[in-house]
Structures are given as structure tokens and as C-alpha cells.
Amino acid sequence: MSYKCSRCKRDVELDEYGGVRCPYCGHRVLLKERSRDIKEVKVE
Amino acid sequence: MAEEFDVEFIERGDRSARFLVRGLTPAFANGIRRAMIADVPTLSIDTVRFIENTSVMFDEMIALRLGLIPLTTPLDDFEVGETVTLALDVEGPATAYSGDIQSSVPEVQPADENVPIIELKQGQRLEFEADAVLDSGKTHAKHQGGVAVGYRHLQRVEVVGDAGEFEEQEPNILRGVIETEDGELVNADEFGNDLTQRYPGKEVEVHDVPGAFVFHVETDGSFSVDELVLRAIESLDLRAAELEEKVRV
Numbered sequence: 005m006s007y008k009c010s011r012c013k014r015d016v017e018l019d020e021y022g023g024v025r026c027p028y029c030g031h032r033v034l035l036k037e038r039s040r041d042i043k044e045v046k047v048e
Numbered sequence: 049m050a051e052e053f054d055v056e057f058i059e060r061g062d063r064s065a066r067f068l069v070r071g072l073t074p075a076f077a078n079g080i081r082r083a084m085i086a087d088v089p090t091l092s093i094d095t096v097r098f099i100e101n102t103s104v105m106f107d108e109m110i111a112l113r114l115g116l117i118p119l120t121t122p123l124d125d126f127e128v129g130e131t132v133t134l135a136l137d138v139e140g141p142a143t144a145y146s147g148d149i150q151s152s153v154p155e156v157q158p159a160d161e162n163v164p165i166i167e168l169k170q171g172q173r174l175e176f177e178a179d180a181v182l183d184s185g186k187t188h189a190k191h192q193g194g195v196a197v198g199y200r201h202l203q204r205v206e207v208v209g210d211a212g213e214f215e216e217q218e219p220n221i222l223r224g225v226i227e228t229e230d231g232e233l234v235n236a237d238e239f240g241n242d243l244t245q246r247y248p249g250k251e252v253e254v255h256d257v258p259g260a261f262v263f264h265v266e267t268d269g270s271f272s273v274d275e276l277v278l279r280a281i282e283s284l285d286l287r288a289a290e291l292e293e294k295v296r297v
Contacts, residue, residue, distance in 0.1 A: 043098045045107050047115035047190070 007034040064266040065273040077261045083280035084194035086185040089128050090270040091119040094181040102172045115190045117146045118159040118268040126182045132156045137175040140168030159269025193270045200224040202260035209251045217244050225262040
């Protein structure tokens, strides 16, 4: 899972045991980035 | 029907026209109207592959807007169901317009260059690839080539006498096209849709002319009005022929 720290703006990889916390600055607010996949949408 | 149709143009432009047809039944006139709306296929964006969308709108909302952009459609080169690939890449601060869309086929382009898709602020970007598919208005309204297609009876205006000298002249509002006593066709717009402007101080009678219909046809820019009307009639012709064949067996 890739997130972005809302304070230091760095990319954060979260593992299962680390809890929700930025390893660089300790901030607890992380933002989920949009995936870089190509998204296909049907026009309805 | 053995009698011939008599067609006369009142206005004729690339995207809109007004013409009179004599010798039609109301059912047939309506058949032509419906064929122009639902049976003439146009290209329209059907699937969008978003590579990047950091704009303020969801992918689905942008896709819906893209579907409604009219694309020029060379009907001789495409069969229903065939696709054309289009692409767009715009980075803010800018507004993404339909004119920014790049097409893989030079004949297929956005019919208008100035349809806004979305306004992008600094750092926002919209990039996608899209497939436009040829289909008819029956499937989805975005495939309608004819917009604002309709007809009215031709109205014949006869002067029956003078209005009373001290009678108050109330506006006599009328829309569509009139036929004067000497057979001249006049669009009611020309005299402000008010018969008292054209015949001041006269008393007039207005009658529908049987079997005479004035069509007003506008296209979304996918093709010319001529093409739209001819294709609609061709589709009626094909279906009539098909029916004839099936009945005969």
C-alpha cells in the first residue's frame, strides 16, 4: 500500500505491524494516492 | 404512393435548413423526423482510458462529458460498431477544450473546437485515450446526429377583407412558414411572427395546407443537413424494402 504523509509529503510504505504512522516524521495522518493504473470507463 | 413529392428549400445551411415538402402524409412526415433522430448513426466517444486525471472531477463525469462531444463522421468510411481512437493531454493552468483532442483518423475530428471539457488549475493534468464508436440514436442519445428536428404544417394566409377602422389591432402571432396568396413562402420570423405586421389593417384567415410540411432540421455538426436527410430517407427505404421481401416469402 502506498500512501503519502500529509506533513512531510513523502511516499510511505505501510506494513502490517508498523501501525499508521509516517516513519520519517512520525505524523499520523497519511493520504492514499490514486493508483497509477490506467482506468477504463464506459460512457453511459 | 404514386404521386411525386415536391421539395422546396426556404433556408439552407451546412448545419441547419428549413424546407417544404408537399404530398406527404402526416405519418410519413413523422417517419422521416424519427429516422433523422434515431436511425442515422454518428461517432461518439464510448470508452475512455484515463492515464492521469488530477482534475477536480471524477473520471466518470469527464467521460460523460466526452461522450457528448460531436465528432465529424464520414459515414461512407465506417460501419456501425467500428471505432476510432482519440487522445488528449492537457496540463494546467489551462482549460481542456474539445479542440485539444487528437484523432487517429484525420476525417474524424471534434465538430466544434470550443467545447470546454474541464478547467485545470496549476499542477492538474488530464490525459486519456478514448474510443469513439459509430452507432445510432436508438442506442444512446449521444449518437443522435439530428438535433432540433421537427416539422409544422405549411400555413396559407388569405386576406379576407379590411379590419374595422377603429378596431383595436391585436397582435396575431404565428410561427412557422406561411404561403401568401401569390404562392410566396415567407418565414414568420421575417415579420416578427406577427401577421398584423405584414398585413396591417387587414383581416386575414389562416389555414393549414394539407399534405404540406415544413421541416426544420439541425445537425450537431457530425455531417451536413443534406447528408442527414438523405441517410434518414435511405434508412426508411431499406426498411421498407426489407418488409416487402419478408412479406413476399
